[in-house]
Amino acid sequence: MEITVCIATYRRSDRLALLLDDLARQSLRPDEVVVVDNDATGSARAVVEAMRPQAPYALRYAIQPERNIARTRNLTVALAGGDWLAFIDDDERARPRWLASLVAAAREFNADCVLAPVEPQVPEHAPAWIRGGHFYDFPHLPEGAIVPLNRMRFGNVLLAGARLRAEPGPFDVRYGLMTGEDADLLIRMAAKGARIVWTETAPVYEPIEDTRLSLHWLLQRALSGGQEFARKTLDGKYGPVSRAQRFRLFARALAQMALAALLALLCLPSGRRRVAQWLVRAAANLGKLSVFWGWRYHEYA
Numbered sequence: 001m002e003i004t005v006c007i008a009t010y011r012r013s014d015r016l017a018l019l020l021d022d023l024a025r026q027s028l029r030p031d032e033v034v035v036v037d038n039d040a041t042g043s044a045r046a047v048v049e050a051m052r053p054q055a056p057y058a059l060r061y062a063i064q065p066e067r068n069i070a071r072t073r074n075l076t077v078a079l080a081g082g083d084w085l086a087f088i089d090d091d092e093r094a095r096p097r098w099l100a101s102l103v104a105a106a107r108e109f110n111a112d113c114v115l116a117p118v119e120p121q122v123p124e125h126a127p128a129w130i131r132g133g134h135f136y137d138f139p140h141l142p143e144g145a146i147v148p149l150n151r152m153r154f155g156n157v158l159l160a161g162a163r164l165r166a167e168p169g170p171f172d173v174r175y176g177l178m179t180g181e182d183a184d185l186l187i188r189m190a191a192k193g194a195r196i197v198w199t200e201t202a203p204v205y206e207p208i209e210d211t212r213l214s215l216h217w218l219l220q221r222a223l224s225g226g227q228e229f230a231r232k233t234l235d236g237k238y239g240p241v242s243r244a245q246r247f248r249l250f251a252r253a254l255a256q257m258a259l260a261a262l263l264a265l266l267c268l269p270s271g272r273r274r275v276a277q278w279l280v281r282a283a284a285n286l287g288k289l290s291v292f293w294g295w296r297y298h299e300y301a
Contacts, residue, residue: 092206164189183232
């Protein structure tokens, strides 16, 4: 099989350089790497050109100037020539067995798509309440498990190119300034019979940037995640939704937001970590509620 690694990037030149070096050190090297820059000024070009003479893979670079993560990822797919496409974020690190492990899992489980963990690395200088809060963690699944529709994400994934290219877009540009374009694509693929499985054998690592070491950022991310879940639920992405189910979603989110806010107040004497954990839950439920009155949080605006 020929493998393309796709990277959408935006003003992370230093981290992109580290990632391109990681890809050069893979035990199973990709046939090509496609980098699409969402910065109209082309800030990633110098990194790509510096890597090109020594890269043990074909290296493609393009600029997608409109601020839109879906359009940027669509261009990576359009430029990719591989039979299989692996996607990794520009701020992640991949150990030498990463790509080989994804491919092995696809073969072992006869999968059209393999998802794997993104392990956060919180810096030592982060505040103690952040280091102990597990705010950046995502749930894991058993090896070979079919990924539930509400756990789909694109931070670390290998896909069969034929399945991916059969989808219109393939990413929906309406999600371009919001989160959720990745889950939307995988849900559409699953609905058409794609076998999407989980492996624990191919983690990547995400050093948490200093700009994300704040309660403000955590609350924004939780609100965005709550919005995405409610939006997809109400749009029927997870299955048909009745009027009664819509009401239950609203009522549950309202009750859980109020309870989380109350518990945050009650936890004030016990320290910032517990307060922050409950505030994050309150923000997630506020995000769910905000979908009902039509507000959209544009994370990539």
